[in-house]
Amino acid sequence: xxxxxxxxxxxxxVVLALYFAWALRPGHDPRVxxxxxxxxxAPAFELAALSGTGTLSRxxxxxxxxxxxxxxxxxxxxxxxxxxxxxxAKQEKIPLYGIAYKDKPEDSTRFLSQFGDPYRSIxxxxxxxxxxxxxxxxxxxxxxxxxxxxxxxxxVGPLSVETVERELLPxxxxxxxx
Amino acid sequence: xxxxxQSPGGVRGGAPRYRTLLTACLLLLSAQALAVDPRERxxxxxxxxxxxxxxxxxxxxxxxxxxxxxxxxxxxxDIRVLVRERLTAGDxxxxxxxxxxDRYGDxxxxxxxxxxxxxxxxxxxxxxxxxxxxxTALWLRRRSVAPxxxxxxxxxxxxxLEQLLREGGS
Numbered sequence: 001x002x003x004x005x006x007x008x009x010x011x012x013x014v015v016l017a018l019y020f021a022w023a024l025r026p027g028h029d030p031r032v033x034x035x036x037x038x039x040x041x042a043p044a045f046e047l048a049a050l051s052g053t054g055t056l057s058r059x060x061x062x063x064x065x066x067x068x069x070x071x072x073x074x075x076x077x078x079x080x081x082x083x084x085x086x087x088x089a090k091q092e093k094i095p096l097y098g099i100a101y102k103d104k105p106e107d108s109t110r111f112l113s114q115f116g117d118p119y120r121s122i123x124x125x126x127x128x129x130x131x132x133x134x135x136x137x138x139x140x141x142x143x144x145x146x147x148x149x150x151x152x153x154x155x156v157g158p159l160s161v162e163t164v165e166r167e168l169l170p171x172x173x174x175x176x177x178x
Numbered sequence: 179x180x181x182x183x184q185s186p187g188g189v190r191g192g193a194p195r196y197r198t199l200l201t202a203c204l205l206l207l208s209a210q211a212l213a214v215d216p217r218e219r220x221x222x223x224x225x226x227x228x229x230x231x232x233x234x235x236x237x238x239x240x241x242x243x244x245x246x247x248x249x250x251x252x253x254x255x256d257i258r259v260l261v262r263e264r265l266t267a268g269d270x271x272x273x274x275x276x277x278x279x280d281r282y283g284d285x286x287x288x289x290x291x292x293x294x295x296x297x298x299x300x301x302x303x304x305x306x307x308x309x310x311x312x313x314t315a316l317w318l319r320r321r322s323v324a325p326x327x328x329x330x331x332x333x334x335x336x337x338x339l340e341q342l343l344r345e346g347g348s
Binding site: 031036037102133134135137138 | 239240242253257260279280281282
């Protein structure tokens with residue numbers, strides 16, 4: 001019994017070490033927040049389209065799983081992410097929609113004509129209100145909505161090829177299958 | 179610095195430079211105090227006071243260790259404006275805070291709510307202290323109750339001792 005007591009500090013150390021190893025695991029950023037909207041209905045929005053006269057709205061996107069990407073021409077990581085989005089749209093034929101967050105429409109247009117336009121449609125969120133409703137705290141952020149308009153996943157920061165292969169595409173396949 | 183042979187101008191310039199530094203420091207301080215843009219303020223002082231109190235309890239998600247009341251981040255400003263919008267619309271403080279939590283989750287609250295998931299956080303330290311105090315109390319009591327007693331050797335031990343002594347003597 002006494003001897004077990006002496007082992008207690010060792011045991012505590014092992015528990016702490018395991019916890020620290022878990023918390024410091026590679027590829028984990030503790031500042032990335034989980035979305036509060038997971039498995040909840042996406043907030044309603046209806047934004048003027050960047051080109052043409054239509055609108056981009058939550059209710060208009062119902063019926064199929066979609067990917068919504070918040071971007072801005074002033075956002076440097078968005079430029080890093082852009083080739084990945086282009087690939088998603090061109091090769092994978094993902095229904096990708098854009099929301100131009102706090103960006104002047106002419107700047108968004110110039111950005112897209114320079115780097116290519118991967119989006120099926122783009123809504124203009126000039127004052128960032130839709131971003132605020134989504135709980136976005138920076139750009140880029142990417143949301144996956146299922147056919148019923150529920151948020152299933154959020155990616156904070158630029159999408160990488162690995163994230164797309166490991167998480168985004170499998171999730172979309174599951175959503176399309178169900 | 180003011181060694182011999184140096185221009186006295188450096189010394190004379192000291193006072194104004196000190197004043198510049200002081201001004202700069204004061205300006206920095208005032209910037210800190212004015213994170214809330216005057217244009218955001220509500221005209222009703224009671225509502226504005228409630229908005230300030232709520233803002234001080236909400237985390238800025240960009241800087242993460244500042245409240246939105248102190249932060250200059252764009253997002254903090256957006257949330258401050260949203261808080262004021264809800265209050266102006268007649269929402270209660272709790273409902274206003276809830277509307278922000280619905281968007282950003284509990285992490286936005288600088289004071290985490292007490293619920294099963296945060297029990298360890300809230301009561302863990304007190305529980306550890308209780309365990310420690312109980313342990314110390316038990317240990318102290320046992321030490322004072324059990325006096326030093328010299329037990330007599332058992333027959334077996336006596337026999338071994340004698341044998342050892344005999345061996346040592348030879």
